[in-house]
Amino acid sequence: MKRIGFDADKYIEEQSKYILERINEGDGKRLYLELGGKLVQDKHAMRVLPGFDENAKIKLLQKLNDKTEIIICIYSGAITTNKTRQDFGITYDLEVLRLIDMFRKYNLEINSVIVTRYQDQPSVNMFINRLERRGIRVYKHYFTKGYPTDVETIVSEEGYGANPFIEVTRPLVAVTGPGGGSGKLATCLSQLYHENARGIKVRYAKFETFPIWNLPLKHPVNIAYEAATVDLEDVNMIDWFHLEAYGQTAINYNRDLEVFPVVKRIIEKITKHEAEYKSPTDMGVNRAAFGIIDDEICRDASKQEIIRRYIIAKVNYKKGRIDEAALERAKLLMDDLNLKEEDRIVVSPAREYAEYKRSLDDKRYENVVVMAIELPDGSIITGRSSRRMVAASSMILNAIKRLSRINDEIHLISPNVLGSIQKLKTEVLMQERTSLTAEEILSALTISAATNPAAELAAKRIPELRGCKAHCTAILSDRDEQTLQSLGIDVTSDPEYVTTNLYFA
Numbered sequence: 001m002k003r004i005g006f007d008a009d010k011y012i013e014e015q016s017k018y019i020l021e022r023i024n025e026g027d028g029k030r031l032y033l034e035l036g037g038k039l040v041q042d043k044h045a046m047r048v049l050p051g052f053d054e055n056a057k058i059k060l061l062q063k064l065n066d067k068t069e070i071i072i073c074i075y076s077g078a079i080t081t082n083k084t085r086q087d088f089g090i091t092y093d094l095e096v097l098r099l100i101d102m103f104r105k106y107n108l109e110i111n112s113v114i115v116t117r118y119q120d121q122p123s124v125n126m127f128i129n130r131l132e133r134r135g136i137r138v139y140k141h142y143f144t145k146g147y148p149t150d151v152e153t154i155v156s157e158e159g160y161g162a163n164p165f166i167e168v169t170r171p172l173v174a175v176t177g178p179g180g181g182s183g184k185l186a187t188c189l190s191q192l193y194h195e196n197a198r199g200i201k202v203r204y205a206k207f208e209t210f211p212i213w214n215l216p217l218k219h220p221v222n223i224a225y226e227a228a229t230v231d232l233e234d235v236n237m238i239d240w241f242h243l244e245a246y247g248q249t250a251i252n253y254n255r256d257l258e259v260f261p262v263v264k265r266i267i268e269k270i271t272k273h274e275a276e277y278k279s280p281t282d283m284g285v286n287r288a289a290f291g292i293i294d295d296e297i298c299r300d301a302s303k304q305e306i307i308r309r310y311i312i313a314k315v316n317y318k319k320g321r322i323d324e325a326a327l328e329r330a331k332l333l334m335d336d337l338n339l340k341e342e343d344r345i346v347v348s349p350a351r352e353y354a355e356y357k358r359s360l361d362d363k364r365y366e367n368v369v370v371m372a373i374e375l376p377d378g379s380i381i382t383g384r385s386s387r388r389m390v391a392a393s394s395m396i397l398n399a400i401k402r403l404s405r406i407n408d409e410i411h412l413i414s415p416n417v418l419g420s421i422q423k424l425k426t427e428v429l430m431q432e433r434t435s436l437t438a439e440e441i442l443s444a445l446t447i448s449a450a451t452n453p454a455a456e457l458a459a460k461r462i463p464e465l466r467g468c469k470a471h472c473t474a475i476l477s478d479r480d481e482q483t484l485q486s487l488g489i490d491v492t493s494d495p496e497y498v499t500t501n502l503y504f505a
Contacts, residue, residue: 002376002467005298006051011291015056016063018287022205023067023171029200030168032188033285035176036208040102041088045209047490048224048302049292057207061174062106069109069170072096073177073184075116076124085179089482093127095178100136111173112137112166116183139164144186148262155269160193180232185263192270203276204267206256206283211236213250213281214289220302222251223333227309230329231322242279250281303337304469307344310334311492315475318495344492346372346471349380351494354473357384369498371395373470373489375402385435385498388418391472392480393441396465396487403461404454412455413444438483465489474498 023031038044039057046054053059061068077083078092085095096113103110113131115124118140128138141163146153153159173191175184188204195202210225222236235254242250260280267275277283292298313330316322334340342348350372357365364386371391372382381402383395397412406412421440425431436444442462449456466488474496476484484491 002050003294003297004051005294005296005301006049006291007293008051008053008056008291010293011288012053012056012060012063014290015285015287016060019060019064019172019207019285022203022285027201030171030173030195030202032173032175032191032202032204034184034188034204034206034208035174036180036184036206037210039099039176042209044224044228044305045288047308048221048305049288049298050301051293052291057209058102058106058108061108064172065106065108067170068172068174069111069168070103071111071114071166071168071173071175071187072099073114073116073175073182073187075177075182076118076121078178078182079115079124079127080121083179088485089478092178092182096131099176099178109170110136111168112139114139114141114166114183114187116141116186117143139166141183141187141190144190147186148259151262151265151269155193155266160190161197163190163194165194165198166191180229185259189263189266189270192267196270201271204283205285206280207285209286209288211251211253212289213239213252213284213286215251217251218336220299220306220337223337224302224305224309225253227306227330227333230309230313230326230333231316233326233329239279239281242281245278245282250279252280252284256280303339304344306333306337307339307341308490308492310339311341311344311347311471311494314495315493318475318497344469344471346374346380346469347492349382350471350473353382353384367498369472369474371470371472373399373465373468375399375468376464387435388415388422389436389441390438390477390480391474392438392476392484393436395470396438396441396462397445397458399465399468400458400461403464404458406454406458410454412452412458413441413448414452417444417448437477438480442483462487 035057040055042054042057045052074092074096083092084090085092100110113136115128115138118124131138144154144160145158175188177184192202192204211222215222217236217238226234226236236251237254237257239250239252239257241260242248257280264275264277310330313322313327317324317327350370354368354370357368369385369391370382372380373395374380379402381395381399383391383398385391386394401408401412418436421436421444422434426434445455445459449459468489470484470489470491472491472493475493481491
């Protein structure tokens with residue numbers, strides 16, 4: 001049974017109430033709310049705060065949907081470089097499309113998409129055309145002249161004034177994007193400039209879940225945030241502005257602390273008044289700590305996330321996605337809490353079984369790959385690669401057999417069916433790899449369920465794998481990784497390639 005350390009309903013109630021208070025306080029006509037982190041399917045928050053609703057932010061906005069409209073920002077450079085959101089394996093431009101669909105699903109009003117730091121690149125123009133021809137308004141924001149030091153130029157017709165004004169009508173304007181560096185803050189400040197130039201008083205605030213400002217600096221929940229952002233070099237710090245202003249300790253991160261003096265001066269220049277905020281923490285509306293109902297459970301879950309992030313960092317380093325400095329930062333966070341990879345319960349069983357198979361005098365096991373999964377009852381099930389299927393496929397079948405109490409000797413899928421699929425792959429589709437992927441095995445299982453009662457019984461247990469931890473002794477293919485993520489399996493792997501091939505890996 002999963003241990004719960006966070007009350008999602010209490011959090012949503014407290015958070016929505018606080019955002020409403022921020023909208024209504026003061027004499028501003030509307031609030032521009034910069035949304036940091038993931039707005040939908042926040043798997044990180046769900047892992048470190050067991051009980052957290054991964055869609056809490058969008059449900060908060062849904063509660064306020066009669067007052068809310070949404071602006072989505074995307075940095076043009078993220079389009080040209082095909083920057084990818086790692087948890088879903090999709091590029092940032094596709095993530096914008098996914099976000100639009102999600103907002104519509106929750107009946108939220110989409111105002112427009114803003115392409116920030118636009119430079120007239122062909123791929124960016126294609127993206128803009130794609131949106132506009134589907135009825136989505138798109139605005140282009142260029143690099144802000146004078147940013148970040150020349151406030152006089154920034155707050156002028158040459159700076160924010162050069163951006164088009166985005167017409168909004170509702171009291172809460174939520175500004176989001178597919179990831180960090182999308183230009184959300186600049187968009188909010190540009191709108192503040194244009195609104196004030198029209199004599200309309202508006203305000204700015206920031207909604208970011210991590211780090212949690214009223215948890216200790218070295219709380220594992222906050223350290224887990226650093227582990228998740230080692231490639232961005234985010235470092236949690238005490239908010240010295242808040243400490244000086246109020247004599248209270250609050251936690252923020254380096255980039256917000258560094259940019260706060262500039263943001264404060266820009267807001268004061270725009271409004272011609274002293275800024276209402278005395279610290280970066282003041283700008284935030286985060287109430288996540290009020291949802292924690294069992295601190296020890298959240299601490300333990302966060303330590304597991306730190307280990308998970310380190311293992312993933314090793315793979316990303318092997319793939320060339322991060323540099324050595326980022327990997328070293330992830331290792332230092334592990335060392336700070338005296339954690340090791342084997343503290344992730346599925347790591348040792350996978351490695352030990354693979355080592356055992358390789359020790360046998362059998363050429364079939366020379367390059368064997370093993371995957372282990374922890375089931376909801378705490379039992380560990382393994383699966384190994386073979387000529388028929390990859391380790392992930394074998395693990396899934398073994399796991400649902402165990403959940404269904406089906407004997408290991410019983411075939412869920414006929415060997416003849418597996419052979420026919422392999423023949424299709426090699427002789428018709430001309431593919432190099434014959435071992436069946438997790439997706440292919442799941443498709444075959446579903447078809448077999450129509451005539452095989454054991455397959456039908458086992459297929460019904462697949463949803464029980466959601467939330468389970470798994471580990472593989474070799475780097476998974478992108479296809480298998482995405483399938484496992486779609487099943488909701490929390491998967492990691494060792495930084496080893498199963499083959500020396502570069503393309504047919």
